[in-house]
Amino acid sequence: MLTLSPSLLPSLAAAVLYAAATIYQAIRMAQGAKADKRLLCLLGTFAVLGHSAALYFQLTRPDNLGLDFFGAASMISVAIIAVGMLACSRLPVENLLVLLFPLGLVTELLAQFAPSGTVPLIDEEPGILSHILLSIMAYGMFTIAVFQALLLLLQDYRLKNKHPAGLIKNFPPLQTMESLLFGFLWAGWILLSLSLISGWLFVENLFAQHLVHKTLLACLAWIVFSVLLWGRNRLGWRGHKAIRWTLGGFCLLMLAFFGSKLVREFILHI
Structure with missing residues (x-):
């Protein structure tokens, strides 16, 4: 049966x-x-x-x-x-x-x-689970930020080429879209910071052989997003520069989690 x-x-x-x-x-x-x-x-x-x-x-x-x-x-x-x-x-x-x-x-x-x-x-220890939950929330928030950045890029392109109708007709104003992007980035950066802190506190060895690449890439992504938010606050970064930094930091996070996971599970089988 x-x-x-x-x-x-x-x-x-x-x-x-x-x-x-x-x-x-x-x-x-x-x-x-x-x-x-x-x-x-x-x-x-x-x-x-x-x-x-x-x-x-x-x-x-x-x-x-x-x-x-x-x-x-x-x-x-x-x-x-x-x-x-x-x-x-x-x-x-x-x-x-x-x-x-x-x-x-x-x-x-x-x-x-x-x-x-x-x-x-x-392992279902509360500290490990909190680290995993914070990591997922941080990754999720940055994913939303990336999608927001892509919509912002599309909106900017259509407006510059004087085609504001169709898909982007009901988008909020460009300035509002950009403010939303940085709101998501700030939320993701805070969650990623908490995730890294919880990792230091609860994971026995963040630089063990199977974790070292993930740890280093996540730290690099944190630095990229920190520089982006500093540039926004101090230098007024916006538009294409903000979108490039957002995509760069997100690519590092993708490599940190999915890249190492793909290699370990489907190539090394560990």
Whole structure:
């Protein structure tokens, strides 16, 4: 008798809801109209609930947590989407959801159906879990900042070429978009700082062989974002310079987490 994985139904439900929300919002944006925020958030909320339920079944083990490459990507994406929807309740950032919902769709399906590599088991000590949670929140906030930077880049390009209609018609003013970007960057920088501090406090050896690359790259990313925020505050950095620094710091974070994880699980099998 065929036994279905308990994560299959919530995973598929989340994927359908993410797809429906993405298609609906994309159609409204193509028409130059605003999507109904309440409907969008309703679809997103149920998608996040299904996504979270699927993750619970995918990651839990009898005595600990198993966090493989695709499971980690899925967990980060659902955290990003949850933060994005919370931000939508107070800030005009619903345009970000047209990028975030497909991210949730892809990562959840990969976590459900893609073959996993070596599955690292995570100790459930409170200090270690707090470090992991802070790292995920920091990565999620910087991911939102990157998507905001890409939308800002698109808006700037369309305005300079005198094509302000269509997709960007309902965007907030350029100055507001830039202020939102730096708000996300400040939040991400604070969370990344707390993540690094908790790592020093609770991880036995941050410079062990399997952690040294992740630690150094995360510290480099922290320096890049620190310089960017200092440049914004002291030198008034904005526009393309701010976007380049944002993308550079985010690439370092991606290498820190996903680069080392990909190599360890699928190449070295450790």
